Amino acid sequence: MPKVYPLRKETCRRRQGKEEMNLNGKTALITGGARGIGREIAATLAKAGADIAICDVNAETLESARADMEKLGRTVFTGVVDVTRPDQVDSFVQKTLDKFKKIDILVNNAGITRDGLVVRMSEADWDMVLNVNLKGAFNFIKALSKIMMKQRDGRIVNIASIIGIMGNAGQANYAASKGGLIALTKSVAKELASRNVRVNAVAPGFIQTEMTAKLSDEVKTEMLKFIPLNKLGSVQDVANLVLFLVSDDSAYITGQVVQVDGGMVM
């Protein structure tokens, strides 16, 4: 007979829903947090108790995100920042530190697509996607690494994509940026692990947002054939995973790429 180990009391309490992952006293910075997946991540971390800093390029959506987040009773700091601009990134990080005194969590979420077959892809579309999706994450990681190392605590989550794992015709720039982001995640995880800074990537599949709303019904129907769970994911599905990866519950996890894709890529 295999030995059955009893559940620890702590685990039992959680399973009964009496205790949840909490981020009380933590500060989280989310890029591209004004709408879509980033906004849901910000709201989920706020509900878990974190104070929130959000940056985005769009002042209007940023303001509405701030109002929503404040309703959750957390302190929220926002800034119009283009993640491709190191000067703007450094200044936002400094202002966030002035406000909260520390930054425990970084979620590199800002991302764009400029799709097209590689034979027709303009240099501008290549550069733009690589700059936002990959260099943007580098800019924030660089700005925050020293601070998190000094704190001897930090959690970084990079929002990649299954496209960065499997590639996709018509998305060479996007796939390269997300594949690069995964490689960046693993490298930085190795560099920062000795200072208790954990770095992981989340690779969503097809999630219902404005980014995927642009796809035709035909494309969506075709896609569903490849998703074993037979539905698109929700922004909450992604945010739940991010919450786990920035919480103490994932204390022994770093350098990983976790897919949230309904089983699409296995």
Ligand code: NDP
């Ligand atoms: P959205 O387009 O809905 O949101 C992205 C946000 O990032 C927007 O608020 C956008 O601003 C902002 N942003 C764009 N460029 C910059 C920049 N240079 N600096 C700062 N902010 C910027 O995207 P999603 O929520 O769908 O995607 C979020 C992340 O998840 C992205 O990294 C994406 O690649 C990834 N992802 C999404 C999937 C999906 O199915 N939706 C699947 C896999 C990965 P603005 O409003 O001006 O555009």
